Each structure stands twice: as C-alpha cells, then as structure tokens.
Amino acid sequence: MSDKPVTLAAVTGAHGVAGEVRLKLFGEGVDALKPHKSFNEGSLTLVKIRSDNKGGAIARFAEVTDRTAAEQLRGTALSVSRQALPELAADEFYHSDLLDLAVVSDNGEPVGRVCAVENFGATDIVEIEKPDGKKFMVPLTKQAVPEWDSERLMVAAGFVD
Structure with missing residues (x-):
C-alpha cells in the first residue's frame, strides 16, 4: 500500500551493562526480525537477537557498545523498508498500512484518523x-470494519463512539 518504512x-530500554537492548515486538515474534541485518536506513546493524521469553526480545547492535x-x-x-519484507497474501496487511488512515462511518460521515493498531490476544x-x-x-x-483501502477505513455506525 505504501513505500514508507x-x-x-x-x-524499551537497556538490558545489562554491555549495550544490549530490550525490544517490544510488533510483528510475528523474534523470528520476524532475524532476517534483517540493519534497521532505520542502516543506522543500526543487528549483531544478535534472542527471545526474552516474555513476548519481547533482547538485541545487540554493532553501534551500541555500553x-x-x-x-x-x-x-x-526499528524500521525496515517495505521492499525488505516478504510479499503478503491477499488477506494479510501490515499494521502500519492502517496508521493515519482517514476513518469514516458506513453512512459516509467523517469520524477521525487511525492512531494505533493493537492486539491483546483475540483480534486486532x-x-x-x-x-x-x-x-x-x-x-x-x-462487522465493525466492513472495509478499508489505502485511503480510508470504514467503521460500522454502531461501533462509532
């Protein structure tokens, strides 16, 4: 949908004294990060990464020494270019594709903008x-979001607060 990273x-913070960092993961777990050797347009080079066994990860970057x-x-x-990511199936999307989309109700009324996408276990x-x-x-x-595209996200009127 977009070419933005x-x-x-x-x-989320430092881990230990040797320069490792704790990460909050937004993808499919630590394995989704392993194929990527650099982040943020090459400013951070991944040396190693492992699960923290709590849903996050511990990482070491070459540029971070203490x-x-x-x-x-x-x-x-930590972002990568869209071209560095695998192709998506027809029913898949990246959460970032929804961020900042205009939101309208199913009767066409403007509602606002998407400011976040979360997943607490049951659904996005x-x-x-x-x-x-x-x-x-x-x-x-x-039922709540009958459709969306690269321009807008439609919300059923009964779900508009």
Whole structure:
C-alpha cells in the first residue's frame, strides 16, 4: 500500500551493562526480525537477537557498545523498508498500512484518523482519534470494519463512539 518504512519493533530500554537492548515486538515474534541485518536506513546493524521469553526480545547492535548508549535508544522505533519484507497474501496487511488512515462511518460521515493498531490476544484492535482528540477502539472484524483501502477505513455506525 505504501513505500514508507515499516516498524517491526521498538527499544524499551537497556538490558545489562554491555549495550544490549530490550525490544517490544510488533510483528510475528523474534523470528520476524532475524532476517534483517540493519534497521532505520542502516543506522543500526543487528549483531544478535534472542527471545526474552516474555513476548519481547533482547538485541545487540554493532553501534551500541555500553549501557549508556543502550539507554539513549529507549523509545527508538526499528524500521525496515517495505521492499525488505516478504510479499503478503491477499488477506494479510501490515499494521502500519492502517496508521493515519482517514476513518469514516458506513453512512459516509467523517469520524477521525487511525492512531494505533493493537492486539491483546483475540483480534486486532484499531484505535481511532476523533477531531476533538478523544479516542476509542474498534475490533478489526468484518462487522465493525466492513472495509478499508489505502485511503480510508470504514467503521460500522454502531461501533462509532
């Protein structure tokens, strides 16, 4: 849908004293990161990565040599170019494809913009920010979100907060 970089993880903090970092994963687990040797247009080179056995990962980057440097990365999103990712099946998408899409109700009324996509276990959840700054969440199901494309996401009127 887009050629903008796709974020696969974010640094949540330092791990140990030797420069390793803890990662929050946004993809299919640690194995989704292993094929990528560099992130953020080559500014971070992955040396090794392993699961933290809690749903996240521990990583070492060549450019990060001590705890202080690792702590400075806190909050850094790790992204790769879309071309570096595998082809998607017809019914698959990247969460980043939905971010910042205009949201309309199924009767055509503007609702807001997609500000986040979460998954708490059962299904993906789309967080929508209204023009007044208020946010609400909608499950990413056919009943709640009948359709979307590269321009907009449609929400069934009964799900609009």
